[in-house]
Amino acid sequence: MQEATFLILTALAAGSQHGYGIIIDVLAISDGRVRLQAGTLYTALARLRTDRLIESDREEIVDNRLRRYYRLTQNGAARLATEASRLHANASAAQARLQPGGALS
Amino acid sequence: MNAAADLERRYRRSLAWYPRAFRREYEEEMLTVLMESARDGQRRPGVAQAADLVRNALWMRLRPGVPRSAPVVFAAVRLMYLGAVVEVMTLITVVLTAGMLRSEILSVDPGFTAAQWQALVWTNLAPLVGGGTMATVVWLWMAWANGRAHRWGRTGFAVFFAITTLSLLNGISQDAAAYAMPDLIAGIALWLVALAAVVLLYTRSSARYFRTPRSI
Numbered sequence: 357m358q359e360a361t362f363l364i365l366t367a368l369a370a371g372s373q374h375g376y377g378i379i380i381d382v383l384a385i386s387d388g389r390v391r392l393q394a395g396t397l398y399t400a401l402a403r404l405r406t407d408r409l410i411e412s413d414r415e416e417i418v419d420n421r422l423r424r425y426y427r428l429t430q431n432g433a434a435r436l437a438t439e440a441s442r443l444h445a446n447a448s449a450a451q452a453r454l455q456p457g458g459a460l461s
Numbered sequence: 462m463n464a465a466a467d468l469e470r471r472y473r474r475s476l477a478w479y480p481r482a483f484r485r486e487y488e489e490e491m492l493t494v495l496m497e498s499a500r501d502g503q504r505r506p507g508v509a510q511a512a513d514l515v516r517n518a519l520w521m522r523l524r525p526g527v528p529r530s531a532p533v534v535f536a537a538v539r540l541m542y543l544g545a546v547v548e549v550m551t552l553i554t555v556v557l558t559a560g561m562l563r564s565e566i567l568s569v570d571p572g573f574t575a576a577q578w579q580a581l582v583w584t585n586l587a588p589l590v591g592g593g594t595m596a597t598v599v600w601l602w603m604a605w606a607n608g609r610a611h612r613w614g615r616t617g618f619a620v621f622f623a624i625t626t627l628s629l630l631n632g633i634s635q636d637a638a639a640y641a642m643p644d645l646i647a648g649i650a651l652w653l654v655a656l657a658a659v660v661l662l663y664t665r666s667s668a669r670y671f672r673t674p675r676s677i
Contacts, residue, residue: 375494393510394494395517398487402521421493 357439361400363390365409365428365436372413372427375401401426409435467504469496475511478518523605531670534607537661541604541618544654545597551647552593559586589644596625596651607662612671615662622659625652 360382367373367381379392404410409432413425428436472495476488495506506514559582566573599621606614629648661667 375490376497379494379498393513394491394498395510395513395515397494398491399517399520402483402487418493421496422489423493424490 357435358400360390360392360396361404362436362439362443364392364397364400364404365432365439368410368426368428369433369436372425374423374425376423378426404432408432464502464504465496465499468499468506471504471506472496472514475506475514476518478515480518480522483521524608531667533661533664534610534667534670537658537667538604538608540654540658540661541600541607544651544658545600545604547647547651547654548593548597548600551651552590552597554643554647555586555589555593610671615667615671618655618662619659622655625655 363382363385364378366385367378370381373381375394375397379394379397382390382392401410405412405426408429410426411429413427415422415424417423469492472492473488476484476491479488495510563578566578603614603618603621607618629652632645632648
């Protein structure tokens with residue numbers, strides 16, 4: 357799973373959000389490192405919808421502009437959980453080996 | 462004209478690169494996001510932002526649109542891209558070895574004239590290069606069509622497979638000079654790729670994929 361996809365799913369794990377909300381949230385989750393551009397965001401959202409990992413929650417009109425909210429599906433939550441434990445296992449392995457007394461010292 | 466209207470017009474121009482079906486579903490929403498992320502008084506899209514829009518729009522048009530729920534078709538489409546790659550490699554080999562072929566002929570028959578060489582190129586190599594180029598285009602076209610769940614793509618590929626089979630059989634039976642050993646190997650490799658792809662396209666799970674309406 358690409359990092360952008362992972363971060364988008366993570367943003368939606370806390371509840372439904374609209375496009376701009378996702379961008380702001382991803383920026384916060386990644387500690388200011390990942391600023392999604394609109395094109396990248398919507399390519400990912402369209403793909404995630406096709407794969408049924410997210411779905412449209414509701415739409416509203418604010419100042420004559422359309423906002424659509426997205427939420428995780430059960431499939432999406434399961435995929436995110438799997439991916440999170442995979443990354444966690446990898447990260448732990450790396451940290452364990454880098455510590456003093458690890459394989460490299 | 463005020464800055465916001467200016468900016469919106471420019472964003473719409475960038476969004477026009479996207480496929481129509483995608484625009485129908487997402488244009489207004491993307492515009493909302495773009496306008497919300499704009500600075501006050503901004504009149505033009507940022508360079509990175511505009512590049513990102515165009516890049517993603519082109520990707521939208523070219524990418525295989527096979528969902529994960531259809532892994533068999535996904536594999537078939539990958540095989541078609543593989544077919545195109547093998548075809549291009551064969552083409553490059555043919556063009557690069559043409560010079561070698563000529564010096565080889567000259568070493569055997571020093572009387573071989575430039576006119577004779579040209580005739581040889583035109584009767585043997587040119588059709589090979591032309592046919593290979595056309596086949597590459599068809600492989601790519603079919604990968605695109607099947608990736609997009611176009612039903613005609615499946616039929617089209619079956620027809621293409623039939624033609625590939627016939628031309629291979631024809632080549633083998635003629636035992637012509639044009640069908641030298643490496644040529645034959647490339648031909649058989651391509652045929653096997655096409656065979657695998659056509660089998661995958663006609664499995665039961667693929668049939669379901671071609672029946673469901675295409676999503677964006």
